[in-house]
Amino acid sequence: MSLVLSRPSFITDDAVARAVAAHWLPEAAEADYLPWGFGAHHWRVAGGGTSLFVTLDQLAPRHTAASLEAAYAGAAALADAGLGVVCAPLPARTGRFTVDVGAGMLSVTPWLEGRTPTEAEAREPGHLREVLAVLAALHGAASPDGLRRWAPRVGPGFADELRARTAARPWTSGPLAEEARTALADHGDAITRWTGRYHQLADLALAHQDSWVPTHGEPHHANQLVDAHGLRLVDWESLALAPRERDYADLLTAGAGDRLHAGPAMVELFALDWRLSEIDEYARWFAAPHTGSDDDHTALEGLHEELSAAL
Known part of the structure; x- marks a missing residue:
């Protein structure tokens, strides 16, 4: 988000x-x-x-x-x-x-006294090795009692529901609403394709829950803290049992793919999981009242970025 x-x-x-x-x-x-x-x-x-x-x-x-x-x-x-x-x-x-x-x-x-690595620092080989070690420790840990299990974040009807919502024009909830509505409507076919593929892959993941491990969900550089004790992960609100690939998206884009034992289907699943949930949240954002604040403009950039991505 x-x-x-x-x-x-x-x-x-x-x-x-x-x-x-x-x-x-x-x-x-x-x-x-x-x-x-x-x-x-x-x-x-x-x-x-x-x-x-x-x-x-x-x-x-x-x-x-x-x-x-x-x-x-x-x-x-x-x-x-x-x-x-x-x-x-x-x-x-x-x-x-x-x-x-x-x-x-x-x-x-x-x-905690420490600092968050920059995106550039997070891509350095030495730092990537530390992140891999942190995730290996997390994925190898026993699951705490009561830990929730990952589930798809948008339903099978998401694309159709979004198409219906964006067909009503114009959106008048704020100064950026109509640009957001138009962008979503223009990408309706892609969102339909992504949603269908997402649920195919989700069904595959759900059929193999015996191999799921504790996952952070968003271990990107902004949720990392380097202090005197080394590298730690912050912001655990997305903690869940899931395929380990849930934690790999940023590592793959950072160039650590050759050091990961990642199944391509699950990697694709969690790339879609992120994209579709972001599109869902941005659609809710701009359908709701907003003023055109800095946050609103940042959100609009995020929406365009997600819609322009290729899978």
């Missing part, structure tokens, strides 16, 4: 600080908004000499409250079992890892 730069209008920094104080850090005094991440909002909350990294995940269409809780609880269980590559969330006073604040589900992790 696109980069979130704008401060959310539906929750204040003070409300975030109060929620963190109530559920994690009683000394929490202030929350500083961070324009980081993909598809979520983040803050640094400090108090009593401690800093926390706070995430607000909104739910539909990607999550339910239960699926998000299961993902973060699963990440914590992996860390507790000794998987040091996990930057794990911290439990709230209730023992749960997410707190409903009305505008979404709040979670926290320790504030």
Whole structure:
């Protein structure tokens, strides 16, 4: 999903600080908004000499409250079992890892001193070797209890539903709506082809669930942190049991294909999984009210990028 730069209008920094104080850090005094991440909002909350990294995940269409809780609880269980590559969330006073604040589900992790590699750094051979080692450790770990299983993110009727939605013209929900509608409508045949192939491959994956492993879902450079202890993965909201190829898309484009034992059908499945879910989210974005903000323009660029991709 696109980069979130704008401060959310539906929750204040003070409300975030109060929620963190109530559920994690009683000394929490202030929350500083961070324009980081993909598809979520983040803050640094400090108090009593401690800093926390706070995430607000909104739910539909990607999550339910239960699926998000299961993902973060699963990440914590992996860390507790000794998987040091996990930057794990911290439990709230209730023992749960997410707190409903009305505008979404709040979670926290320790504030870690480190840095995110650039895209160029993430393609360097030495770094790729580290990422391969991290993923091998994750894929070889025992699955935590309650970990959700991957399932197709759009249904078999997605292309037909989208074609019907974009046939109604014009979209008047915001200044970029009609450009988005036109782009989606112009690519209706490709979306139909992608959706059909996606579900063929999903059926194949679902028939071999005995070989599925814990997968991060989005281990790209923006979800990597390099600190004094080495490379760790952050943002575990997509954790799920799945074919290991779910974690390989960025490694393949970075040039690590010769070091992966990846089945081409599953690689294709998860390339389509990403593309179609992104198209779905962008379609929802521009059918909803929007103002033409920087985030909206970034989202429109993302939509055009996904629609122009070739498979």
